[in-house]
Amino acid sequence: MTALILIDVQRGFDDADFWGPRNNPGAEANMKALLDAWQERRLPVVLVRHDSTKPDSPLRPGQPGNDFKPELDGARPDLVFGKQVNSAFIGDVDLDAWLRKRGITSFVVAGIQTNFCCETTARMGGNFGYEVTFALDATFTFDLPEVTADELSRVTAANLANQFATVKSTKDILAGL
Template structure:
């Protein structure tokens, strides 16, 4: 069984702290790179997805430097690259479900940015579509977020909530990068 590596929105625009605010998990990029290196060494499928924001003030707009991938992906040799304008990679510019089906891929490891938005949404949809999804929690990061009542949840709290949602809801198996790498045949 071939397991793909799905890297979501690993883009330079997420380095704009003034736009996004405080983030968590400063080791996420190193873990993303470790996963990428392992997949490329094994010659297993790698899929890169980038967010093409339609919001005029977003650093992730196409044509802006922030839309480019982070340096950790500079040596990537992806099997598929495409953009999306919404949270789920399954609703992007490429029919990801159909591509996975053509390649006989029934499982994927997911990493990227943001933990509780595009990564969690893609993992949930993947689980709903019947994929065996592994969520590399320490290879993701997110930012503090203010709710409708004005209270703020920290990025760490949001990451814990994502892990609980995915695990408790049966959408994905949540693991660390070290656990994922140790389980590779």
């Protein structure tokens, strides 16, 4: 059984003044397509939320930006929890224990940001021995000084594919269900 882990799909990432230019404007539609397919098949869905401790972050608890994006409206997750760091394996819930207790040995990662929380979760999942699929087109990130969001996404895909995960498109993931 393969779980879907949607990471930090939060309204605060819509604040372009805070984050800057992003890539992959179709990411949310792909996240929604994955969510719908998982729910239709009654496969496990995990929603992870970044609960920032930084005073100026739009992702702080109690702020509208901490809420999930509309694409997750109607979601019926099996698990929802918060975290304060990049990895979903280090949060308010022991994700590794939760997955193992249910016999889940593989998962698909999608969400925000490609090169931070999504990549870190995929790397840790690979290190823990899970079969990880990274839905690259169901993630997005933001430009950093001297590096575009598209470049960051390409590097993430290359890093993961060499050791930690299988990188696939949403279309290919859905075709394999």
